[in-house]
Amino acid sequence: MCDTCGCSDGSSVHITDPDEISATRGHQHEHSHKHVHSHEHEHEHDHDHRHAHDEHDREHAGEARAAATINDHNARHVIRFEQEVLAKNDLLAERNRGWFEGRGILALNLMSSPGAGKTTLLERTLTDLGKEVRLSVIEGDQETVRDAERIRRAGARAIQINTGSGCHLDAQMVSAALHKLAPPARSLVIIENVGNLVCPALFDLGEAEKVVIMSVTEGEDKPLKYPHMFRAAGVMLINKIDLIPHVEFDVERCAQFARQVNPNLEIMRVSARTKDGLAPWYQWLRARIEELGVEPPPV
Amino acid sequence: MHELAITASVIEAVTERIGNAKVVRVLLEIGKLSGVVPETVRFCFDIAADGTPLGGAMLQIVETPGRARCHECGARIEIDGPIALCPCGSANLEFIGGTELRIKEVEVASDV
Secondary structure: OOOOOOOOOHHHOEEEOHHHHOOOOOOOOOHHHHHHHHHHHHHHHHHHHHHHHHHHHHHHHHHHHHHOOOOOOOOEEEEEEEEEOOHHHHHHHHHHHHHHHHOOOEEEEEEEOOOOOHHHHHHHHHHHHOOOOOEEEEEEEOOOOHHHHHHHHOOOOEEEEEOOOOOOOOHHHHHHHHHHHOOOOOOEEEEEOOOOOOHHHHOOOOOOEEEEEEEOOOOOOHHHHOHHHHHHOOEEEEEOHHHHHHOOOOHHHHHHHHHHHOOOOEEEEOOOOOOOOHHHHHHHHHHHHHHHOOOOOOO | OHHHHHHHHHHHHHHHHHOOOEEEEEEEEEEOOOOOOHHHHHHHHHHHHOOOOOOOOEEEEEEEOEEEEEOOOOOEEEEOOOOOOOOOOOOOEEEEEOOOEEEEEEEEEOOO
């Protein structure tokens, strides 16, 4: 079973390299790869984390029993847990984070409602910045490899995660995908999360920054309605500004609402389709990449 | 919804620690600012726990209050949700409490 995502039986999470399936169109036979990676990570995680808690637990078990409500007839006892529910995901996410940092890789977690323009923005970014920065992508969708194929056609490596019925990516899925993606040192990796403005906000993947996209067709009060997402993000892109003449959308009000939820949000107004407003987004990317300043490993 | 993933994580964390021992009660702490809805966790728990050592266990949820520190004036205030203003008018709040999502304790029935 998938470690943190109960809504998807782990055996239905598929990780696909579109290059590998071009010969066998429509078939995804990635099970063996997926199982190896999950197994690997579960063992490593157990060694890192479980023992500390066991010792802690034994220490306090005596106190817990003394303080517990004990029903003599049924001999129950209370175990003090004090464990964060998302501990496992957060630990795997921190491992991913360390993996990225050790390789001088800037990793971004790109999130939005379905259809706000994540993949189009990635295609555009790839086309415009592809010569000056190596970009590879991890795609997340319930089904199909269509988005990963789009990225491939735009000229970058992409790995597709299919969650089956899952509504968000988690750190273990990303870790497994990274092994297939094998991004080079000192490069940019963008993780395009499942289209969803609710769940992804809670699941750390190990990224350096969360980037949220919303489009002008979604209503200017979107940030107020999905505060957890807009609070978790460091950058917000208001996309499809070319459609403003056709919709009722006040960009200033939207930015104000967003700042109400997160005063530290960096807000940019863009059109991935017409290229309008993309310069600040590229500037932001370039600045972050330069910040890394980590030398690639010796050959 | 993510409450199902979270509930599954709770069940997995408990069984990983205590094996097959029959669980009769689980106490969770869910902060008001955690982004997790307690009622939804309850709903998911009944479904997800069925067939596991936690099946039929009593689920207790303590909702911890939201607390924030204002970066503008330094005041510490209690808040009900993630969109809040300090009495001084600033929205620049750091959450210092109420984001917990934690298994506090588990009560098991010992072998007779």
